[in-house]
Amino acid sequence: MHLAHDPADPPAETIGFDDFLKVDIRVGRIIRVDPFPEARKPAFKLTIDFGKGVGVRRSSAQVAALYTPETLEGRLVAAVVNFPPRQIGKFMSEVLTLGFPDAEGRVVLFSPDAAVPLGARLF
Template sequence: MHVNHDADAGAAPEINFDDFLKVDIRIGTIVEAEPYPEARKPAFKLKIDFGPAIGVKKSSAQIVDRYALDALPGRQVAAVVNFPPRQIGKYMSEVLTLGFADADGAVILFAPDRPVPDGSRLF
């Protein structure tokens, strides 16, 4: 699956609201961040707490250009929690942490502008 990160690209094909609801996007708090030197593209290994209903999930995130490892724990992020786990090198990523490319193409994490309960779902 190729995703276009280009800000000048047009909108994706139209979908209906039921299709949107199939994508389960939740807020979680990063509880652990580790380097991932074996990754093909520079990345960090994250453990994200999505609250009691979903729990702590693992994610590989290509965010090394804009984030210091020690600044990540405690930060809330948004992630898709209902994709099947995906093998990223030797690491099994359980959720897709969401971000946007900045003007230089580096990933900026997507997060609420105020704290919300872990596990809150986007609607």
């Protein structure tokens, strides 16, 4: 899923705070990175530990342009954990790992700039 928008676009339509709370964004630690050669765009299969409440989930992430398995493993990332699983080729992606496009459209991962507990929810 690629949702790139022009940074000059106006904000999306106004939503209520209750709508925001429906999106469950948690922090997790990447504990394993596997190649995903069959993906259409350069990607990795990530295994992410979100701690006791959410557990370990898997995600396909189109981040191979800027990251290597070595720079990803152990990294804290943010992900939407309450979307339904999505089949991507032969892989079932269970969470949506979040990032922003850089000037060339490559995905830059969204993560906290200090340590927080695994499973902490964004608010």
